[in-house]
Amino acid sequence: MSTRLEQRRAQHQRYKEDVKEHGKPFFPGAMWHDTVMSLVVVCVIIALASIWYFTSGENPEDAGLLGPRYTEEADAGTTNFIPRPDWYFYFLFYLLRIFKWPDSVILGTVGIPTILLMLMVGLPFFDLRRERRLLRRPVAVVAAILVVLSMGVLTYKGATQEEALGGDATVVADWVDRNNLPASAREGATLFNETGCQQCHVYLGSGSANLGAPDLSDIGSLGGKTEDYFTRYVANPRTFGNNVMPVYGQANGGSLDDQQLGNLAKFLAASKGEG
Amino acid sequence: MARRAPSSRRQQLERAALVPVDWLEERSGLAGGIKYFLFRKVPADINWMQTLGSATLTAFIVQAVTGVVLAMYYKPDPDAAYASILRITNDVTLGWLVRGMHKWGASVFIILMFFHMARVFLFGAYKYPRELNWIVGVGLLALGLFEGFTGYLLPWDETAYWASVVGININGTAPILGPFIVQFLQSGIEIGEDTISRFYALHMLVLPGAIGGLIGLHLYLVVRLGVTSPPWSPEAAGRERVEPGPSTNGNGRAGLVRPGARSGAPR
CATH class of the missing domain: 1.10.287 (Helix Hairpins)
Incomplete structure (x- = not known):
C-alpha cells in the first residue's frame, strides 16, 4: 500500500503529464479570457465611479445613488455622528x-x-x-x-x-422623568448626552451599543458602584482593565475636568433604572 | 510565402508575439521566463471562473495607478487633508474619476478577493501541492482588508474619522497587545496630527509593498504548480485512470500510478 503522500505525489505527477499532453498554452486562449475579464473589472470600476459622482453634488448633503462624495470635515468634538x-x-x-x-x-x-x-x-x-x-x-x-x-x-x-442619536436635549428631560433622576444628576445627564457617550452606550433606549459597551440605564443599581467609583472609572478606564473606552480625565490626557467628571458620576450613580 | 498547413494561424500568432521577446532575450536573457509564462500549458478544460485571480490583480493595479495619481494631490495633514479631497473631487481635471475609481476599486478588489477565494475553495485547488499558495492568498486577503482600513481614514471627513475611532478601539480589545496596537496605530492617546500621516505611510508604502511582494510569490507558485482543472470535468488533469496499465497511447504512465491509488478515484 502506498502512503497518502505518495498517492498525492503520484496524482500531481499525472496532472503534469496530462497538462503536458492535452493542455493548451496559456497564450492566447486563456490569456484572452483573462483580458476580457480584466476589462470588465475596469469598466465596472469606472461605471461605479461615474454613478457615484454624477448623481451626487458638491455639498456633503447631496448624496447620490452611491452615497455622498464626502461627509463634513472630521471633528473630534462631534457628538451625534454614528461611527x-x-x-x-x-x-x-x-x-x-x-x-x-x-x-x-x-x-x-x-x-x-x-x-x-x-x-x-x-x-x-x-x-x-x-x-x-x-x-x-x-x-x-x-x-x-x-x-x-x-x-x-x-x-x-x-x-x-x-441607531438612536445622542446630542438631543429633549431626551434628557425624558430620562429625568423615567429614571426619577434627582436635580443633582441633571447636569451630568446633559453632559452625558452632549459628550458623545451614546456613540457607544445605550441609555434608556437611546444611543448605540458599539464595541460591546453596556447599557447604562440602571448602572447605579449595581452593587458597590459609588460616585467615587464612577469618577475614577470615567477619568481613566485603563485602571479598571478597560482598554476600549477612551480616557476622559484631564489629568490623564482626556477632555473632562474634575467638576464635569463629578457631575457625570452623580448622574451614573443616580441611574437606578425605571420603576 | 511558403504554403501553410491549416493549423498555421496559431503559429503565426505565436511568431508575431515572439518578435519583441526575441529582442529582449538577445540583449538580457530575461525573455525566457516571459516565454515560459506565456506558453506554459494549462489544462484544456479551464473555466471562466478561473479568471477571477487575474481580475483581482487588475483591480489591484487600478488601485496602484489611481493611488499614485491621488498622492500627487493629496495632503496627509489634518488641517489640509479634507480641503485636498474637496479639491481633487471637485476642481482637479478628472480628479473625481481618479478618486472615484480608487474609492470604488477598493470595494471591487475586496469582493474579487473573496470570489477568487471561493473559487479556489470550491475547486479544492488549495490541496496538495498548492497549500502554500492558499496561505499566501490568506495573507493577501488580510493585507487587503488592512489597506481598506488605513485608506478609510485619509479623506478626513466625519465618516472616515469615526470609522477609524471604532476600528482602532476594536484593535484595542486584544488581550495584552491591545493598548500597544492602539498606541502604534494612532501614535498618541487620541487620533491626531500624526495618525493621518502614519496611516498614509502604511497605506501607500508598507502595505502595497507587502501586497506586491506576496502577489509575486503567489504568481510564481501558480506558474510553478500549474492551474487546476474544474473538479467536475471528465477530462480533469491528474484524474485517476479508469483502466490500469498502459493507456491508449502507452507512454509508460502505468509505472507512475501505484495500484493502491486507483480505487476510489478522487480527482
Whole structure:
C-alpha cells in the first residue's frame, strides 16, 4: 500500500503529464479570457465611479445613488455622528452588538476573527483528502454555505442597523422623568448626552451599543458602584482593565475636568433604572 | 510565402508575439521566463471562473495607478487633508474619476478577493501541492482588508474619522497587545496630527509593498504548480485512470500510478 503522500505525489505527477499532453498554452486562449475579464473589472470600476459622482453634488448633503462624495470635515468634538466602518467590516461591527463588554467582547473583536483566520490558514492541513468534487465533499460544502450565510446575515444586519442619536436635549428631560433622576444628576445627564457617550452606550433606549459597551440605564443599581467609583472609572478606564473606552480625565490626557467628571458620576450613580 | 498547413494561424500568432521577446532575450536573457509564462500549458478544460485571480490583480493595479495619481494631490495633514479631497473631487481635471475609481476599486478588489477565494475553495485547488499558495492568498486577503482600513481614514471627513475611532478601539480589545496596537496605530492617546500621516505611510508604502511582494510569490507558485482543472470535468488533469496499465497511447504512465491509488478515484 502506498502512503497518502505518495498517492498525492503520484496524482500531481499525472496532472503534469496530462497538462503536458492535452493542455493548451496559456497564450492566447486563456490569456484572452483573462483580458476580457480584466476589462470588465475596469469598466465596472469606472461605471461605479461615474454613478457615484454624477448623481451626487458638491455639498456633503447631496448624496447620490452611491452615497455622498464626502461627509463634513472630521471633528473630534462631534457628538451625534454614528461611527460606521466600510461595508466589508460590517460583519465584525455587528459581532460587537452580540458580544457585550466586558465579559465576551474579546470573543467578538479578537476571538472570532482569530479563529476564522486560523481556520483559513489551516484549511489545507485539515482537509488532506485528494477528493475535489463538491458532491463528495459534504463537510466542505456545508461549511462554505454556513460561512457565506453568516457573513451575509451579519453584513446585512450591520448595514441596516438603526441607531438612536445622542446630542438631543429633549431626551434628557425624558430620562429625568423615567429614571426619577434627582436635580443633582441633571447636569451630568446633559453632559452625558452632549459628550458623545451614546456613540457607544445605550441609555434608556437611546444611543448605540458599539464595541460591546453596556447599557447604562440602571448602572447605579449595581452593587458597590459609588460616585467615587464612577469618577475614577470615567477619568481613566485603563485602571479598571478597560482598554476600549477612551480616557476622559484631564489629568490623564482626556477632555473632562474634575467638576464635569463629578457631575457625570452623580448622574451614573443616580441611574437606578425605571420603576 | 511558403504554403501553410491549416493549423498555421496559431503559429503565426505565436511568431508575431515572439518578435519583441526575441529582442529582449538577445540583449538580457530575461525573455525566457516571459516565454515560459506565456506558453506554459494549462489544462484544456479551464473555466471562466478561473479568471477571477487575474481580475483581482487588475483591480489591484487600478488601485496602484489611481493611488499614485491621488498622492500627487493629496495632503496627509489634518488641517489640509479634507480641503485636498474637496479639491481633487471637485476642481482637479478628472480628479473625481481618479478618486472615484480608487474609492470604488477598493470595494471591487475586496469582493474579487473573496470570489477568487471561493473559487479556489470550491475547486479544492488549495490541496496538495498548492497549500502554500492558499496561505499566501490568506495573507493577501488580510493585507487587503488592512489597506481598506488605513485608506478609510485619509479623506478626513466625519465618516472616515469615526470609522477609524471604532476600528482602532476594536484593535484595542486584544488581550495584552491591545493598548500597544492602539498606541502604534494612532501614535498618541487620541487620533491626531500624526495618525493621518502614519496611516498614509502604511497605506501607500508598507502595505502595497507587502501586497506586491506576496502577489509575486503567489504568481510564481501558480506558474510553478500549474492551474487546476474544474473538479467536475471528465477530462480533469491528474484524474485517476479508469483502466490500469498502459493507456491508449502507452507512454509508460502505468509505472507512475501505484495500484493502491486507483480505487476510489478522487480527482
